[in-house]
Amino acid sequence: MSCDVTEQDGALLVDLAGHIDLEHADGVRTALLDCIEKRCDIRVSLAAVDYIDSSGIATLVEAFQLAKENGTGFVLAAVSAQALRVLKLARLDTVFTILGPDAAAQASAG
Numbered sequence: 001m002s003c004d005v006t007e008q009d010g011a012l013l014v015d016l017a018g019h020i021d022l023e024h025a026d027g028v029r030t031a032l033l034d035c036i037e038k039r040c041d042i043r044v045s046l047a048a049v050d051y052i053d054s055s056g057i058a059t060l061v062e063a064f065q066l067a068k069e070n071g072t073g074f075v076l077a078a079v080s081a082q083a084l085r086v087l088k089l090a091r092l093d094t095v096f097t098i099l100g101p102d103a104a105a106q107a108s109a110g
Contacts, residue, residue, distance in 0.1 A: 003031045011041040011073075017048035020056030028056065032063035041073035046083045047101065057090055064096060075099055 001024035004015045012035045020028055035042050044060070046052075060076070067074035077099040079087065087093045 001027065003028055005031060005035060007040070011043055012038065013043050013045065015045045015048070019051040020049055020059070021051060021053045022055045025055040025059045029059045029062065032059065033066070036063060036067050036070065036072055036074075039070060039072055041075075042067060043075050043077050043099070045077045046080055047078035049080050049083045052083045052086050057086060057092065060096070061092070077101075 001016070001018035001020060003017075006013045006015075014031060014035060016028060018024070032042070032044070042063075044063075064074050075097040076087075078101040079098055084093065084098075087096065087098075
């Protein structure tokens, strides 16, 4: 699992890759909470996530709720088919704002 955070136009771009599971969810949680503390809008790219389990989903939900509480924008971008399948099973595709692949590509270009 990798987690890269960059800044673009005042927003933080969090690119996650690999497996987001029980073993790696704590690292993702730490990175997302650090971003939320900066009170910048957050865009999380899941384009390169090939596996996510309930602990990974719980991490995203926690970060989303904390961001919402402090008025920080939090969106998912370019969600991989595998991650989207899990989000849909949990019916979270209607909770999160999910941007298409073009939004993530534009963000990564900067």
